[in-house]
Amino acid sequence: MKLTLFYTPLIAIALAVSLYSCQKYYDPTEFINEEGALKNEADVGTTTIGTYAVLKNAAYVRSGHFLMEYPGDAVAQGQSSGDDLTKAYRYTHINTSEHCSNFWSQAYKVVAAANKIIAFVPDDAGAGLLQLKGENLYLRAMMHFNLVRIFGRPYPQNKGANLGVPILREGLSDEESASLIRSQVKEVYDFVISDLLKAAELMTEDKSNSFASKEVAYALLSRVYLYKEDNINAIKYANLVINSNRYSLLQGNEYAGYFQSLPDNNRETIFCIRHTKVEDRNMSSIGSMYFSGDVSGKPLGQGVSGWAEIYASKKYYDFVGQHPHDLRNGFITPYIENGVLQYNQKLTPTTPMYYVNKYSRQEGQINLSSPVYLRLGEIYLIRAEAEAKVGNDAAALADVNLLRQRAGLVGNELYNASQVQASGKTMLDIVLEERFLELAFEGHRAYDLFRNNLPMERNYPGTHSLNNTPTTDIHQIVRANDNRVVFYIPQAEINRNNKLNQNP
Template identity: 35%
Template sequence: MKKYILSIYIGFAAMILFGCKKTIDENIRPFNDKADVELLGTLDGLSSATNGNYALLVTSSANDASYDASWFNLSELKGNNLYAITRAFPQTRDDAYTYANSPSQGATTSFWRVSYRIISGTNKIIDAVKDGEDAAHDQIKGENYFLRALAYFNLVRAYGRPYYQNNGDNLAVPLSLNSLVNKDFQPKRNTVKEVYAQVVSDLEKAAALMNLPRSGNPNYYASKEAAWALLSRVYLYMGGTPTAPQNTYNTKAAEYADKVISSNKYTLISGTAYTNAFNSDSKTNKEFIFDFKHDDANGNFINEFLAPRDVFGNPWQGEYTASPDYMVLLNQNPSDLRMSFITVETDKRITATDKSRNTVNKYNYQQIFPLGGFDFSAKSRSGTSYLRLAEMYLNKAEALAKAGNTNDALTAVNVVRTRANAPAWTTATLATAGLTVFQAVFNERRLELAWEGNSSFDNFRNGLPLTRSYIDYFFSAPLTIQPDDKRIVYPIPLVELQLNPNLQQNPQ
């Protein structure tokens, strides 16, 4: 029997099974012996179930890769900040990089399924909590609205075309907004515009409801400011292109960025604190607004894409380095502190005479070794940054640049630029460099937010082609992908098409 809900493995049951065993919260209590009604009838139960939803961001479950590892694959490997130096796992880990877009062998299946597990789990809690019961219940409900919005926003970016194309009327993903789905639930795909509207609605509700910070206020729990930060990003994605801006949305992007900045809850860290920002426990990072927390039970798998074999003795890892394009941009200012996020190493797998590689070390904090001291991976305890304060300044700068507010845009981008020990831009130095304010902001986003889930999206949402002006393991000539190319979005997984005949596949 075709059951669409089975394609997401009854998300709440999966949440309970895996959330309690692989927790991100040290104080979580097992709850897989409770029925849904009992579990969701108490504040403790709702909190535990919500922790299970957070855990789904970092756990591997039901033979699917972890959410954040799949998201890194889908978001970063289509960009031009990474460079393939070898092929370790055919298809699975290079499908996005090569734009092959297999509907069955890439990361798309795991990402789709885990995304809808998160959505199913959040729907259960949202439906169980009455509005206005008390501040504690409101907080729990708001956190789940935030998680649902995050899941849908990443889904619409992966499977739907940029917002400006066809006025948002292209197909995206199905919206499932309550827990009362049955075996016959086989929804059609909603449009990009409809999914964005739902994301905005969820985040507005989340921001209104979240007024009680979690104990210790760690940044791997959602907060009012996290909802504002994601709203800033969402509106920026709705803000059109430099040549055809939608300044109603750009104004919103800047306003929400300002709300986060003026909250004074986060700090744009500098100096050695900045150069060590990704080489420490992420929960102590005062710049992170929201991140995915990793621990020994749930190691960060992203590092395995990046760590060279010679470091950990593993013949199957470390396919990607910082790209030559990225290094050219970074090397324009030799004193740039972002040099610290690159480690120059030797990799014998490189076939060229020069075997040096520019290893990305943002995910290399404390590799996790199993008992016996040998590992067939390079998992680490690094947190995965999803939202941080630097992006708020850059969101504001881009939105203002599109609106023609040159002076304020330069002020915002220079906050990030000078923090990294790069010279501030002026109208005169921009003219000398042959750059517009928007181009300067665009380059700064690339420098600052590299390998954090933005690559390629920043190009395509702005109507810009993505160019790799280098050859690598897969390509014998430079690669250019236009923003209207059918390959910029991922295919719907084949198993989902089989389970739900109402789903329409993306053009292949």
């Protein structure tokens, strides 16, 4: 059977020794033939494990991170790279971007695999099969949401009427899936919400944070509704997650070591892409771009354990450093030798090497990490932003202060209404600043700005200065209505399907 634009479901099975009940998944090792592959719950469980495994592919998780995080202002690239991640950072996008092609193809591969199971399991099946169907609905929703964020404009622009991405439903023929048009952003959001609501209804098992569950669906619903500016529903689903009591904010040393701890035991993580010790990607990991050092966390020069060319921006470093005892300072490791901060010398002005350690040293391995997609800290900030937008400033302030207290801030470092008023800032400004502090390097910042019609402003050293004449000018402003706040549809996909319209 031919391979179409959307990767006609080649569904990976796990190693023969794996059992779905163990809640572990492995790299795909072979493919199931489409005809008659799924016969029972064990088959569905095994193929679902294979679908989760696709998320760990560097073409998905690493390329996706570059596309989601590097357009923000919490990061600074200290040198140009032959990899087109530089173009993602500088907003000099091209329609042949390897990372866009990688992400597009891997995301639709997950969707195609999920569709096979969604079509196979009837809505009157037993609880075990319905749980698995719900997990695949969640995965399909997650893929479409990430795709529409990367390739479709923010929902508030034109009320969702701009072009989004093709919606790949179950039951389509090869010919139909190979000739889909781009649905509107609104249509994609509606599809994602429908899938998540049904997924939450079907899932009844509390699984580890490497797998979908009812609360995982609720958490993504709260984010989707926030992006859609449906603030009442954003609050509703954030409350369902918070009040489930399945999760809790890590405190003190546990919070300081959040990203180095065993993911399965992390009470704050709602959903992560779990990598085990044997799945260390070394120099091909996300963390290798941010950090180079030894197993103790001591920073060393570029190339020792990682490329170390993407740093915390001076803007972010100075902002979080306003309170030196803020625990979030610990997620940055300045590269200091003999008491002197080191600078990447490949640009003028030179770039301070503030290493980021959110993707390093999980379980004592330098480049190992399990990227967190949803966590409780974000859910409180979703609720805070939505409350601010409906005028419930006191509720928004309470959630912001909860996270500031958790970070070790006390006294007048916590906000009260009179402080906010005296600052000249709105409550929304306060929430977005807290999102900047709390969620830095996790793929949120550019979306937070553009969906709120705010510009992305850089005024610090980095390769974005290469856009300017002279190149010593470090200023860059990207406005929310700029064409390049979204990426080009991969040209290879348009060549296969001429019904796909390109972004301007």
